[in-house]
Each structure stands twice: as C-alpha cells, then as structure tokens.
Amino acid sequence: MSPEPTTPPNTVRVPAPVNAHSHAFHRILRGRTHEGPGGGAGDFWTWREHMYTYAHSLTPRLYQQLATAVFAEMAVAGYSAVGEFHYLHHQNDGTPYGAQGSDAEPHAMELALGRAALAAGIRLVLLDTCYLQGGLAADGSVLELDETQRRFSDRTVEAWLERHGRLATALGELDAGAGLLTLGAAVHSVRAVAPADLGKIAAGLDPALPLHVHLSEQPAENHACQAAHGTSPTGLLQETGLLGARLSAVHATHLDDSDIQALGAARAGIVMCPTTEADLGDGIGPARELADAGAHLSLGSDQHAVLDPYLEQRALEHAERLRSGKRGRFSPAQISAAAREGGLRSLGLEENDDFLVVRTDSARTAGSRPAQLPLTATAADVAEVHINGQLVARNGIHTRLGDPAELYAAFFTQNPEFS
Template sequence: MPLTPQATPTTYWLEHAWLGTHVEPGVTVEVADGRITAVRTGTPAPPPGAEALHGLTLPGLANAHSHAFHRALRGTVQVGSGTFWTWREVMYGVADRLTPDSYYALARAAYAEMALAGITCVGEFHYLHHAPGGTRYDDPNAMGRALLAAADDAGIRITLLDTAYLSAGFGDRPNQHQLRFSDGTADAWAERADALKGAEHARIGAAVHSVRAVPAEELGTVADWARRREAPLHVHLSEQTAENDACRAAHGRTPTQLLADHGVLGPRTTAVHATHLTDEDIALLGGSATGVCMCPTTERDLADGIGPAVALQEQGSLLSLGSDSHAVIDLLEEARAMELNERLRTRTRGHWTAAALLRAATADGHAALGWDDAGTLAPGALADLTTIRLDSVRTAGPLPRLGAETAVFAATAADVRHTIVGGRQIVRDGTHTRVPDVPTALADAIAAVRG
C-alpha cells in the first residue's frame, strides 16, 4: 500500500499540542493533500466531524541515523563483554546473510516498530549494496530499493543515505565481509547512486561511511555528488579513538580536519557520533554549520563515550538524534539520554530545555534528512503527527501544560498512541494499521537472517 497523502480533507482535534515553545490545550489541525492547512487554538472540544487525538501531540519524530539490519542484533551483541570492534564481527555475520527479500522483510518490520514509536521519518545509512563477495545484483540498487519499499509499506518517510564504503582502513582493501559494501571507486559509487530516484515518501542522500572507509582523494567526489543534487550528506565521525589515531598516522590530522580539507563539511552535512573531538574539531564543525547526530543509546551500548554535544551546539551545529544500532528504538529516550549523559559528565543539570530536546527529535532531525517542510505543527508543513498518552503509569500526574517535560523525561515509545504520516493514521490506538502484528514480523524476519 503506497504511502500517498490523505486526499480527502481531514480535521484533527488535539487535546494538547506542543507548538514549538509551549503546550497548548484544545488545538484543531486541518489537513489537505498531506499537509497542514490551518492550526487553530482555543477549541476546548472537538469540532463536528473532527477526529480526536487524546494526549499530547507533537510533530512526527525524525530518526536521523539508522542501520535497519542492526535490528537483528538486539539481545545478541549484549551477551558478554567486548568492544566496538568485537561487536562489528557479529554485525558482519548478519550482513553476510541478507538478500534483497530478507532485507525488505527485516527493514519493513524495523520501520513498523519505528512507527509504533512515533517516528515518521528515518535516515537510513545504507552501505549493504551488493551480494556477498561483492557480486552485483542484476539491479545494482536492489538492496536500496528494498529499503525504499520497506519504508513505504511500513508507512513512514525515508531519506536513503546511499553510502560510499570503499576500503577497510587507511590504505587497506576491503575484507571479505566488506566486499559487498564497496563499489570499488567513488566514481563507480556515484554512477550507481545516480540511478536511485526519490518518491512521495522518499528522498535520496549520500554518506561517507567514515574517513577510514573512503580514501582521502575520493572524499571530494562524494561531497560533489551531494552538492550537485542539493542532497543531505552524512558521515560517521570520530566514533572511536582508534580511528582518530589511525587518521593522524596516515594524514597528520584528525578526521574532522581531513573532511574540512576535502570540502565535506557544511550546512547540508551531518556528522554522526562526533564523540572524540578536539577543540579545533568542534570549531570546524560549528563554524561550517555542519550538523551533528547524536545516538546516545548506541553510544552507551557500545561503550563509545559521551560526545561534546553542548560545545558543538554552542559553536553552531544543529543537533539531531538517531537510534543507530537499534539497541532500543525510542527517540524520546535518545532525547532524554543526551541531557542525562551530560549531567553525568558535568554533575550539573539543565543543559537543554525539554523544548530544545524535542526540536532535536523533530524539526532539526527532519532538516538533517532534507525534509525542511516537516517537523512543525504549522500551516504548510507535512501533516506528520505523533500523539503520546498522558494517562499511562509513566505519564499520569503532571499538569498537562508540562507535557513537553513529561514527554522527554518520563514517556517512552510505549506511550505513543497515534502516528500520522501525510494525514493518514499509520498507528491508531497503539496498533499499526499496515503491519498489524509487528512483534511477529520482527521475530520472523530476524529468525530468517540469524545463523
């Protein structure tokens, strides 16, 4: 069932709505052709014919960094101890078993889980391009198209961040697992990526997997492709100190400095993680208006560290949030964790307001994915909404006017009651309207790719 906007004009009555700066009771939202046409406050009861959304309604949440196939790792990679690098070996095992059909099934289930969590748009950092061993499918974009179809069928928007992944490390050829990630050269990557087209629910962006996976002399090719397309460009940056050390050994500079030298930074670019930065790195990112996507639940799951989010924002970087490896899929938890991590690091409270954290999860996340027309409850914006219960055991009690604080610091994905995309209800009363049994879909898809 393609994700097309609701053609028939619809009116929603929001019991409480977060309007970007405050929570307003009794808000009526009119929708036509998938967009908000009017927002009216001061309506204490639903107008005739309006559909009532009880609870707190936010703009749809944007998950700015996802690897859909990592959903199959949940509950497996948490066994025992290890590091990011030992986790990566387990990840390779799952990647080796995926086909276009099994990838579609897994991604559809993972994206349906996201819809249940109030996520209306996902940034899919996609590097699993070819068959095991690097053999090309008849359609070189079979895996990417599987992801586009999965998002459409799960009812959410997607920015497919087609990722250049050409080497195993600085000067190293791809290993046996990475052969299916690589197009050989950045020019070959660009030629394949050119064949991908957007749709009503989909936009196409680019990604540099990391400075270790794209040779320095080829970084500019990826950046130029994104610039010509006016597309978002994402890059894993300084997630591990080992990568920083290797980059300095190979190039005499940090990964951030290397990206700056080759024209990768800028307002259309988002650095993911940015955990281990120097003061100069922070100034380069902020000064170039490069955004930063923080993924706190993955960064703590992999013991990566706590990134300098406050300093980055102070220097000019917009912050967005992602669930990355899907240790959990809960953008409210990502927002909460960013603040709570900083409290642990500094032993002080209140680095961001609840409103600022919600902006990272909504408007700024959508902007990082190239959807500048989403993430707000305002006329002209895409009619993507998320409603959170205010009567669960987690959210009951606080005054409704404190709904933003309740959403960020108490609610979880389990409190999402409704998810609306393009004016259509994808989740109604906690049930996915297109994938009625999401747990079974997840269990079957994961069983099919586990060894």
C-alpha cells in the same frame, strides 16, 4: 476535504520526531552481543563480529522482510521519518545486483529498503553510502577490503557516483508520487574513503543533497587518521571540501576544541545516537559545546538497541548531566527540537504536518507538564502516529502491518540462520 483529526481526552498532539541515523540490519543484533566467547562480557569486537556475520547473510528478500519489521517498529514508536545509512549494496563477492548472471534487479538492496518504507508508511531518506577501502591501521596504512566489506564497495568513487545517479531514478520510480522516498548520500567514514576521493565527492555530488558521515566515534579512528593524514577526521573533511552546512557528522564523540569550532563555524549537523553510544561504550560526545559553537543537533537510533524517540531525547540530556555534573544542559524544548527540526534539517526534509498523539494519563506521564513529556514519556505512551496525512499506528499496533513483534517473530522463525 477530510475533517481535522481530533485529539482524544487525556492526550496531547505533538510534532512527530525524526530518526536521523539508522542501520536497519543492525536490529538483528539486539540482545545478542552482550556476552563474549566462553561466557565473558561482550565487547565492541564481539558486536562487530556479529554485525559482519549478519551483513554477509542478508539477501534482498530477507532485507525487505527485516526492514519492514524495523520500519514498522519505528513508526509505532513515533518516528515519522528515517535516514537509512545504507552500505549493503552488492552481492557478497562485490558483483552488483542486476549485472549479467545476477537473478536480482538492479539496486535490489536499495529498493528492498524503499519497499519496506512504503509498506510501513514512514518517510525514508536513503543515505546511499560510499565505502571504498577496508579502513586504516593504527600506523595509518590502508587496509584492503575484507570478505564482507566487498559487498559494501563500488571499488571507485566514480562508480559510486554513477550508481548513485541511477539510483535516484529507480527510487523515484518506486515512490511513484507517494511522497515518502528520497535519496541522500553518505561517506562511511574517513577510514573507508581516501582523501582524493573525498575531494571528488565534494566536487561531483549534487550540492543540494544531504550528506552524512560517521565521525570520530572511537579514539582509534582519530589516531589512525592523524597517522595517515596528519590531521583529525574533522580536519580532513575541511581540507577536502566536505565540511559545510549540508554535512551531518554522526556520533562526533571524540573531538578536540578545534574540531568543535570547525563543525560549529560550518553550521554542520551533528547526529547524536545516545542509546547506541551507551550500548557500544563509545563515550559521551560534547553536545552542549557543539550546539554553542553553532552546530545543529539531531538524534538517531543507529543500531536500534532500543527504538524509542523519547528515550533518545532524554538520554541526550542525561548524558550531558553525567558528563558535566549539572542539570538543565538542554531544555525540554531544545531536546524536542533536536528530535524534530534538527532531524528534518539533517535529512533535507521540508517541514510537514506529521504528528503524534501522546497519552498524558499513563503511570509515566500523569502529572507531567506537556512541554516536559520528553523527560517522562516513552514510546509506550504514543497513542497515535500520523504520517503524510495517514493514521499509521495506534497504541503500538501498525494500522496495516499489525504488531511489529509478530513481524519479527516471522522473520526469525522463517530464517533460522538469524535465530
């Protein structure tokens, strides 16, 4: 039996945080979307244009290389687990990988993410996402899938449910007892799945699986949903049987009082992504009110504008202070719980012994009371990361993969289409 790890001097051992919402391929966008055509300031649509370009360009081989770097960066930053909200399912024309004429294995993109997580030694909950229509116009009419969205879609909810079932077997075989890979599910948004199909998911999906959904990130989503269905996105989830304790609503930024009360009464999860919501100009969600109503908060890095669990934790509190004009909206213990227990709950993971060793003598943390490190530390203060009984990272370097910066450099150098 291995001896209990000892804590080095001038450090503290803390439970490792969980990243409850990730889009690994969005990491390509970091530092590329803040300037629009002609040199003006970049807006949300600048960001979206770049995102769709990169989504169209990724292959299974490239995705595995990129995701390995992303998951390595997460691990050295201190994340022990990640919920990957995944919708890059098929080839660009919508043909499934592994179909006749395809030179790739079935579930090639999903297994690329699984292999990347195994290489990085991070727990992965693959939130395989249902995405069936192109969106809703402002008048509520349904938009067709565009050229890039074709690879996101299984075309019918029945096909998605069937593929999801087969994926569970393939992912389990890849994990092979490592204890790192599990399957969850997601609905991209009420814009991307019709009400009748939401009801079929409620009836047909294993009720034990965690289920995530992008919810009310932008006011336009609320307006289009109201025009199409006569209710808010939260109301639509309630009507179709999806609103419940296993559901996690990602962002939940633009809610009215009835939405907040419905999410709270259902004991739903809420995945706040503070650095992404700031980067995209989404707004500040009603985190305090949601928690008071009974919802369970967790945190995600989403598009990875930064990968730092401590910055996400204090951004949650700082946003609340800016919104309310008051300090202490969440205690240090509460934001730590959102990053850890809330994340485990959101992803359907059991409690475990994953932990960090954090420096208490850096320029940032010297003099901090240990319980208040979430408001002073950064990922640069993470001295060690232990996941699943293994030392995965030490002082910003992955024990098997090395410096994540070198992994990114290799990706961008070897694949100039992303440079």
